[in-house]
Amino acid sequence: MPGMKSVRRAFDVIDVLWKLDGAGPTEVANEMDIPQSTAHIYLQTLQSTGYVVNASGTYELSHAFLSMGSRIKHRNKIYQVSQQPLQDLADETGELATIVIEEEGECVFLHNVSGEKSIELGLYAGLTTPLYSHAAGKAILSQLPLDRVNEIVDRQGLSPVTSETITDRETLLKELEMVRSDGYAVDWDQQIEGMGTIGVPIVVDDQVRGSISIACPTERVKDKSYRAKLLNKLRETNETITIKYQYGS
Amino acid sequence: MPGMKSVRRAFDVIDVLWKLDGAGPTEVANEMDIPQSTAHIYLQTLQSTGYVVNASGTYELSHAFLSMGSRIKHRNKIYQVSQQPLQDLADETGELATIVIEEEGECVFLHNVSGEKSIELGLYAGLTTPLYSHAAGKAILSQLPLDRVNEIVDRQGLSPVTSETITDRETLLKELEMVRSDGYAVDWDQQIEGMGTIGVPIVVDDQVRGSISIACPTERVKDKSYRAKLLNKLRETNETITIKYQYGS
């Protein structure tokens, strides 16, 4: 546990405020098992940073997080060039279109737009999942060097998310080989029961920048011709994104 | 300046990382005028919290902000009940539909969906503006008790955002009076040149929960019949939201 106890504790306070959905010094103190006076000064200080507000007695997380989060998202080049194409993709297919990126060996949902047919999942921007547990992540994994893949698996293991999640390194590597040759990844029920996903990696200058994917109810993805149609759209969109990424401002 | 220098500094480091779009210890140290070793340990600690990552040499803000921000947004009841109606509103009108809330006397953009006709402004979720500088904010102000309005004006002043921004308390109060009797607020070029906005406050149990608004190019809002049409849609949407807010889960 590297230095700065106070800083780490400050973020613990933030976590507690999230968990309790707002709290006073006493509650925070109990939850963290520290004196009230200590909790109090943390809350005061966090308030002075703007990341915490004191709304009618209880301290709450402010919208500074939302602001910073959005700004980070909007500054991301992959988001900038993907946002519009992804919107079009969702409009054309009617399904849920998503863009994810890799961060620290994990999969981060950067943006998703729902089409008219798509069901609302709890997919919020910033949601972090394992890479191996769905098509979008596997599309990325398929483009990473083998030793990075191994390193990630070593570090995180392969704990199952649903009953369909890959839990064995051999299977994963074989699957990634297939993804590479097919140029796309699919999954059924791997991340969420009842949902299937098709994903393609975004590669520019031999570097994976992320992946885009379409998620829809399992029975729809199982229809082969429908799947082919989605895949086509997906590839067109990917093409657009790649070009914009290379030559766009 | 309330206590916890280290905590406040940690957030200064975060600001610097944002400003520099990622940096090493040396850059941070220079920017903040502190020893490198100090900058280093802050970065290490922030990294251990997950809010900062060390991507290929430079420390950067992670997507933990995006994650936390989204979760805060999604937990907000006003967002939960407004999201779908707002989407419909944007689809029907083709314009940019927005929902804002008040926090600490300021206006926070919680969510916006663009219609097909709408132009992309830099309106990101979490963006914070004064309340008095556009219709969405004035709609909220119009429903706050007079002394809160005065308190806010006292605290923040009325610095102009564009040439059309209200800069005088008398004018503001008179305008709010009008908003109250009309039931909606309008502005031309007050927040952004060339854009006009119509907004209505969301009131449940005599409490303003926020406001929804439509923004479009000034010339379009100036058309009286078009404005009336937008206003109608806006009011319908508001009705839906209010009911959902009261009786929804």
Add this chain to the structure above:
DNA sequence: TAAGCCGTTCGACCATGTTGGATGGAAACG
């Protein structure tokens, strides 16, 4: 009126944040 609860303030102790300097590895240069 008394008792309990909670947010806030105060002051002293010493843990811990702070600092300059040392180390080592990688890149830039001759």
Add this chain to the structure above:
DNA sequence: CGTTTCCATCCAACATGGTCGAACGGCTTA
């Protein structure tokens, strides 16, 4: 290929400032 430079990281002594117990005061409850 050796040298220099730069920068991230580590270290150890110092004193700042984080920590904690206790006390104050406002608010609600019995």
